Amino acid sequence: MIPAEQTERGPGSFRQTMDLLYTWTGRHIRARYEQSLLGWFWAVAQPAAQVAIFTIIFTRVIPIDTGHIPYVLFSYVAIAPWTFLAAALTDMTSSITDNMTLVSKIHFRREVLPVSAMFARLIDFAVATAVIVVLLAVYRFPVDPGRLLLLPVVLLIQISLVAGIGMACAAANTFLRDVRPLLVLVLQIWFYASPILYPVTQVPQSVRGLYALNPVAGVIEGYRAVWLSADVPFHYIWSAAIVACVCLVGGWLAFRRAEALFADVI
Amino acid sequence: MSNLAARFEDVSKRYRLGLSRESLPTLVSRQLRRVFAPGSRRGNPQQTLWALKNVSFDLERGQCLALIGSNGAGKTTILKLLARITRPTSGSIHVKGRLAALIELGAGFHPDLTGRENIYLNGTILGLSREYVRRHFDEIVAFSELEPFIDTPIKRYSSGMAVRLGFSVAASIEPDILLVDEVLAVGDASFREKCLKRIQALLKRGTSIVFVSHNLYMVQAICRQAIYVEKGQVKHAGDTLSVIDRYEQVLHAARTEKLAKGDAGTNGGGIPADITNVRVEGGSSAASGVLDSQEPAEIRIQYAAYATLPPVNVAVFIIRSDGVTCAMMRSKLDRFSVELDRGCGEIVLSLDRLQLATGTYFAEVELTNETDSMVLKPAPARSAWFTVKGRGRSYDDRSGVFEPAGRWAQAGLPEAAGRLANI
Numbered sequence: 001m002i003p004a005e006q007t008e009r010g011p012g013s014f015r016q017t018m019d020l021l022y023t024w025t026g027r028h029i030r031a032r033y034e035q036s037l038l039g040w041f042w043a044v045a046q047p048a049a050q051v052a053i054f055t056i057i058f059t060r061v062i063p064i065d066t067g068h069i070p071y072v073l074f075s076y077v078a079i080a081p082w083t084f085l086a087a088a089l090t091d092m093t094s095s096i097t098d099n100m101t102l103v104s105k106i107h108f109r110r111e112v113l114p115v116s117a118m119f120a121r122l123i124d125f126a127v128a129t130a131v132i133v134v135l136l137a138v139y140r141f142p143v144d145p146g147r148l149l150l151l152p153v154v155l156l157i158q159i160s161l162v163a164g165i166g167m168a169c170a171a172a173n174t175f176l177r178d179v180r181p182l183l184v185l186v187l188q189i190w191f192y193a194s195p196i197l198y199p200v201t202q203v204p205q206s207v208r209g210l211y212a213l214n215p216v217a218g219v220i221e222g223y224r225a226v227w228l229s230a231d232v233p234f235h236y237i238w239s240a241a242i243v244a245c246v247c248l249v250g251g252w253l254a255f256r257r258a259e260a261l262f263a264d265v266i
Numbered sequence: 267m268s269n270l271a272a273r274f275e276d277v278s279k280r281y282r283l284g285l286s287r288e289s290l291p292t293l294v295s296r297q298l299r300r301v302f303a304p305g306s307r308r309g310n311p312q313q314t315l316w317a318l319k320n321v322s323f324d325l326e327r328g329q330c331l332a333l334i335g336s337n338g339a340g341k342t343t344i345l346k347l348l349a350r351i352t353r354p355t356s357g358s359i360h361v362k363g364r365l366a367a368l369i370e371l372g373a374g375f376h377p378d379l380t381g382r383e384n385i386y387l388n389g390t391i392l393g394l395s396r397e398y399v400r401r402h403f404d405e406i407v408a409f410s411e412l413e414p415f416i417d418t419p420i421k422r423y424s425s426g427m428a429v430r431l432g433f434s435v436a437a438s439i440e441p442d443i444l445l446v447d448e449v450l451a452v453g454d455a456s457f458r459e460k461c462l463k464r465i466q467a468l469l470k471r472g473t474s475i476v477f478v479s480h481n482l483y484m485v486q487a488i489c490r491q492a493i494y495v496e497k498g499q500v501k502h503a504g505d506t507l508s509v510i511d512r513y514e515q516v517l518h519a520a521r522t523e524k525l526a527k528g529d530a531g532t533n534g535g536g537i538p539a540d541i542t543n544v545r546v547e548g549g550s551s552a553a554s555g556v557l558d559s560q561e562p563a564e565i566r567i568q569y570a571a572y573a574t575l576p577p578v579n580v581a582v583f584i585i586r587s588d589g590v591t592c593a594m595m596r597s598k599l600d601r602f603s604v605e606l607d608r609g610c611g612e613i614v615l616s617l618d619r620l621q622l623a624t625g626t627y628f629a630e631v632e633l634t635n636e637t638d639s640m641v642l643k644p645a646p647a648r649s650a651w652f653t654v655k656g657r658g659r660s661y662d663d664r665s666g667v668f669e670p671a672g673r674w675a676q677a678g679l680p681e682a683a684g685r686l687a688n689i
Contacts, residue, residue, distance in 0.1 A: 019397075020390040027376055027387055034378040034419070105370045107350045108391055263352040264281060 017109045021116050028091075028120030043124035044131050047079045054079075054197055064198050069228050070139055077132060077227050078196040078220045084125035085162055085216065086187050091117040092166030093183050096174045096262060104263045111255065114170040118162055132227055144229045154222035157237070157244045161215050164247030171258035174266055195220055200233065215240040215247075270362060271443050271474035272325040272348060277357035279318040279343055279498075317343040318498040320357070325443070330465075330475040332489035332506060334482065334513055340498040341478045345369060345445045348476065363442025366392060370447075372432030377421035381412060381431055384420055388435045402438045409460075410434035430457065437464045443474045462487065482510055486651045487587075510650055514543055538575055539606050541647035543568040544631050548620070559656035559669050563620040565649070567613040567631050571606035578604050578642060579634045582615055587626040587651070592667045598638070623669045624656035 033039040051072060058064045059071050066074040092114040096103060099113055136143060173179040194216040195203070203211050211217055218240025221233040318340045325331055333341040346352045347359055349367040374391040375384045385406055389399035399406075407416055410430045412423075420428055446465070465488055469475060479485055485492065485506060492509035494502040502512045545566045548557035557563055565582055584593040595615060597604050604613060629649040633642040658665045 016390070016393055016395055019395050023386050023390045023396065024374075027374075027379065027383070030383065031376050031378050101370065102373055102391065103351075104346075105351065106367065106373050106391055108393065260353050263346065 017112060020108060020112050021119070024112055024116035025119040025123075028116060029123055032120070040127050043127045047076065047083045047128055048131070050079050050083075051076045058197060064202070066199060069230075070141075073135055073139055073141060073228060074199075074224070075197060076135060077223050078194075080125065080128040080132060081158060081219060081223055082191065082194070082196055082216070083128065084121055085158065085219075086191075087124070088118045088121040088162050089166050089169060089183060089187065090180075091121060092162075093169040093173050093180050096170045097177070097266065100266045104266055110259050110262060111167065111252075114166050114255075115163060118159075118166055122159070136227065141228070143227060147226045147229060147232075150222060150232065151226045154219060154226060154237070157215070157222070157241050158219045160248040161219070161240070161244040164244065164249070164251030166251070167255040168247075168251035171255045171262075174258070174262055190214075190216065200236070212236055212239045213243065215243040218243075269327050270324055270360075271327045271329070272362065272365075272476075273360045274321055274323050274344070274347075275358045275360075277318055277321045277347060277354045277359060278316065279340075279347060279352070280355040281315045281317050283313040283315055316498050318347075318354075321495075321498070321500055322357075323493055323500065323503065325474050325476060327442075327474055328469065328472045329491060330469055330477060330489040332485040332492040332509075333476065333478045333495055334480075334485060334492055334509065335495035335501075336517075339495045341495055342369075342447060343498075344495070345447055345476065345478060348443070349445055361443065364393075365443040365445070366436070366439045366441035367445040368436050368447065369445065371429055371436060375420060375428065375432065378419055380419055381407075381416040381423070384431065385435055388432060389438075392436065392439060394439065399435075399438075406434045406438050409437055426457075433457070433461065437461075440468070440471070441473060443476070444468060446475060446477045446479075448479060458484075482513075482650065486510065507650065514650075517542070538573050539569055539571040539578070539633060539642055541567060541569050541631050541633065542610070544629055544647050544649035546627075546629050546649050546652045556653045556655050557620055559620055559622055559624070559654050560671060561620065563617045565615040565617070565629050565631075567615070567647075568610065569606065569613065569633075570610050571608050574608050575606045575642075577636045578606060579636060579638055580604050580613060580615075581632040581634065583630040583632070583646075584622070584627055585630055586667060590667060592622060592627065598636075619671065620654060621669050621671065622654045622656065623665050623667050624654060624658050625667075626651050626653050628652065 033042075036042065038045075054075050055071050058075070064071070095113040095117045096110065102108075103110065103113075135141075169179055169183055193214060200208075200211070200217060200221055212235060218233065218236035218238075221230070221236050222240070224230040225232045321340070321344065323331075333344060335341055343352075345367065346369070347354055348361060349365060349369065350361075351367075351369075372384075372388060374387045376387065379387070385403065386396060386399055389406075390396060407413055410427075410433075412427060412431055412434075415423065415427065420431065423431070444465075462484070465475060465477075469488075475488070477485065477489055489506050491504070492506040493500055494509045494513045496516070501516075502509050543566075545568075546557070547564045547566060548561055567580065567582075580597040582595045583591050585591050597613075628651050630646045631648075632646045634640060635642060656665075656669045658669070
């Protein structure tokens, strides 16, 4: 009576979860741009505006030494991934609470909600990355093709980091709504504690050890190594990879433990 | 276990009340109080509610089981536990096979997206693969009768259209176990008819169904077995008619008790009198719910009057399952005066013979004032469905509704025989 292929594809099966993830990611993206005239432009506009402001401030008002790299490139390469991280974490944190009716009425893998919110922002990041390529061409900045091999590594570290922290925040936010405003605050501080507007070399030697614990430092320096042929900061990348792994495993475990209670506390 | 679709074993579910809504100041003050005034009971956070307590039942394959009970009795909690949306505090639940829950129609719909996109959204969240939705897409759209609007954002749909789309997706699922909550209460009569047909088709395929509804007529139409849940416990389980009977007895008793306490007058919602129960009973075979067409029958109408009223007119209609009104009896036409004094009572309408054709019917009772100019109770009260066994084998288009017992006779006509020869 039941088509054979249906029996193995019940809710929660791998295939069904992947399908749901795909559909749900599409939902986020389409819904965001459905009734908007400029659509994808907005994915680039925010980091572009920030870069414009920072470039004026940090080249004219308080000059920052970025060596031979134009400040626009220097900051944009960092702000694009940062925008992805910040936007994804914000969206993920409220992903469970925004879908209360679903969570309290239907059984499906709850991870789909935060993870699809992240993937939707990842698409924006891809668009922003395309702009990096355009900027590099405009500034006639040569890219070392060998360095591109590093790109998937850095991206993987960043995604693991965002996924882990995001899932933990999403779970925590269902119990306490204070998590979201707290996250906004933390992101603000984190932005300045990461080498986005300034190079790591400007960080005082005495706090470098502590600074390396910030996984975003490794991620951003990694992207600079890829696009701007900066020195590959191996110890930063290693430290970021370890922190990201811990975040991913810890965040996911926390999410799984909390998941059983979502429908009851929401 | 081989013929079981699901089993509930001694399941309990406890909800903590108020824990998640605590703000920091109350949390802190409670902790302080606990330290400094351990005896104080105020603001105790351990307020808990047992939504279910030691509930056990089996759902057999191909069985349709109804859960009935008042609001907050625990019916939805049972569905949520079966659907694994929430987990039991104690006890165990076994579910065999693919389960789908129709607890909410159109789950995951996004208003800005088109009907087409929302079919995929809703389908995947209900546990279907994209491929499955793609293969059944035309079928789903045809079922919803929304072909012209399928590429329109659903925010432009009427609420009825959105519900139809949601149900069409849900109807394409072919699960082993289907959970149906109050969802069918929405929508118009033809929509409900469609839902019922779909559910019956699934039952024929061997799907087990757990059905929650306040609509006892629908429950009777679909389910053979029922469980009556009250305050998180199973009060009665068995065949649907007996369970509903028990449930209605309890409801009636509760109303009578309220009335005795004197607070029902305010609960009447401005209605001066209420019909609390309507039962149609036959002579010998009353218990089985099947009445014999040629035996006497009684229609018993229990009422609660919130005030002493001027004489009223009682109308009883007998309506067949397809909506045809087969008979109407009015106390006024029979020159019977009904006078309601404050309190409860019973009006009995006795029929010498029921004389209805084989089929399923219910009785509807209406109260009007003496001149028939005003309906005293806005919604007519209905009896449970009853089945009549007439002398005809089954009901079809030509069996009629009325089965009067006639006397037949035959005689020869010799004077006409001459004419026969001329032909």
